[in-house]
Amino acid sequence: MRYLPLRDEDRAAMLETIGAPDVEALFSDVPEEARLSGPIEGLPLHASEMAVERHLGALARMNVPAGEVPFFLGCGAYKHHVPASVDHIIQRGEFLTAYTPYQPEIAQGTLQVLFEFQSQVARLLGCEVANASMYDGSTACWEAIGMARRITRKTRALVSAGLHPHYVSVCKTMAKFTGDTLETAVPALAADSDLADLASRIDDRTSCVVVQYPDILGRIEDLQPLADAAHAKGALLVAVVTEPVALGACRAPGEMGADIVVGEGQSIGVGLQFGGPYVGLFATREKYVRQMPGRLAGETVDAEGKRGFVLTLSTREQHIRREKATSNICTNSGLCALAFSVHMTLLGEKGLKQLAAINHARAVATAERLAAIPGVELVTPAFFNEFTLKLPVEARPAVHAMVERQVLGGVSLGRLYPGEAALANGLVVAVTEVVTDADIDALEAALKEAVA
Structure with missing residues (x-):
């Protein structure tokens, strides 16, 4: 039996208040081809729990398992x-059940984990400071563009053709609501990337240049010339890393002049998991830390001189006035960040x-x-x-x-x-x-x- 607490009159009053003609209008941003026009094909309207399990199991067996x-x-x-030890450690009760510490100094274990994670990410990406994780690489990429706008007070972002198209799609969706202009392109099936062309298009209206390293085709290039060109025009260089294992062999983007380095941490400690949950990496230069989204855990000493951890910076809307927030991302991917940190610690x-x-x-x-x-x-x-x-x-x-x-x-x-x-x-x-x-x-x- 479905429980529907609202009457038709209640729904009509709510729609009138927000200025929507009907419920369908609330889904106008969802493409028509992505909406369901009726029940899901192949699933019965009514079945026992055992029958549903059997049916869904048969559907799952149609997949080709990655392993x-x-x-x-x-x-x-x-x-x-x-390694199996990663899963063993993150499933310990003190980690698995811990959530966002709203009285943070009480949750010393959680804060220490985040502090160690930040330290590893900052060193890996070649930056001075990193936050306590984000949803995933694509949302971290958008947050970097938003951060560049706040720092430069400009709204034109040049996006490399080598950036993952799904990341581009996320950024375009968010830019609809902020006034940012994203100039994007499709990559050429060629050995050379578009970095030289990007450098020539930077002007005084440009907030940032966004590049992927290695890019969607796997190409690797020196980012220093592009960083120099961006800085000459007062713009920032945002580097996106979707495969962090690459930084065990390649120079970190921060060492080549990137001002903000973001990425996807899935490769380290986190399985494929049918596409998520994953963990977003975000690092930047210390001078920009107050414009960085998310949270920052810091190290200090208590009144007795003992080592302790605190929530040093919280620029998200749960902690400060909404208009002062740098992001609406309100939860760090804590468990995935822990898995990343454990695996990275085991590797060294x-x-x-x-x-x-x-x-x-x-x-x-x-x-x-x-x-x-x-x-x-x-x-x-x-x-x-x-x-x-x-x-x-x-x-x-x-x-x-x-x-x-x-x-x-x-x-x-x-x-x-x-x-x-x-x-x-x-x-x-x-x-x-x-x-x-x-x-x-x-x-x-x-x-x-x-x-x-």
Whole structure:
């Protein structure tokens, strides 16, 4: 039995107050094709709990599990080995049940975890200060653009064509409500990125330049010239890292002049989890700390001189007046941040570098094998663990053909950029430490058959 506490008169009064003609108007921002026009197809309207479990189990078995087949998907979410000790530690009661500390100094354990997380993220991204995590990489990217507007008092953001299209979509959605102007583009299926073009387009109206490192095609470039060009015009450089393991081998963006570095922390400690929950990374220079969204845990000493932790900065609307808030993100991804921190601690600096070296070596070996297939061209000569191929056929059908052979062979650019014919033959392949020689053999065989 459904419980509907509101009468038709109540709903009408609420709609009149907010100025909406009907309930459907509340969903006007949701594309028509994404809305349900009726019950979900394939699900019965009424069934017992056991019948529902059986039915949903059958639907789940239609998936191809990432851990049971050769897996080469990436583009912002990566399959890495997470030690069992990570899961064991984060499921301890004092971590699993802890929530946002509204009387923060009482929650010393939670604050210490956040402090250690911040310290690791700041060092990893090459910045002076990091916050206590955000929802995910895409929302962190938008928050960086908003922060750049507050600092520079400008509203024109130049977005690299190499930024993940899902991140671009999130930023465009949020910009509708802030007045920011985002200038975006679609990447070219080529070895060179658009950084030189971006540098030439920076003017006195530009708040920031947003680049991904490595970018959506896996390309890696020196960010220092772009940072210099941005700073010369009073703009900020925002760098986005979707694969933090890459920073075990590549220079940190903050060391190359980036003013704000954000990213997705999923690769370290957090599984794929069907797309979430993940953990957003956010770091910046100390002089901008008061414009940074989220929360900041700090270290201090108590009246007896003992080490302690405090909530140093809270710029979110739950702690201060709404008009003074820097963000409406009101919860840090605490448990995922803990998983990140535990895994990073287990790795250490030496372990992260070793992990990065393994990723890169396996990716290079795989790229060489695949580029030797007749008609297949390696687009990205320099990369970390993710590279782009240009196939002699459209990539989406090729990916589906490989799935039929139980190989998840990569992400087609046609899926990320529908309607862009110039990208239809592009295939992005990610290779991590979990990939075996047998997996590479299977991918090579499946791709040969798919492009024949």
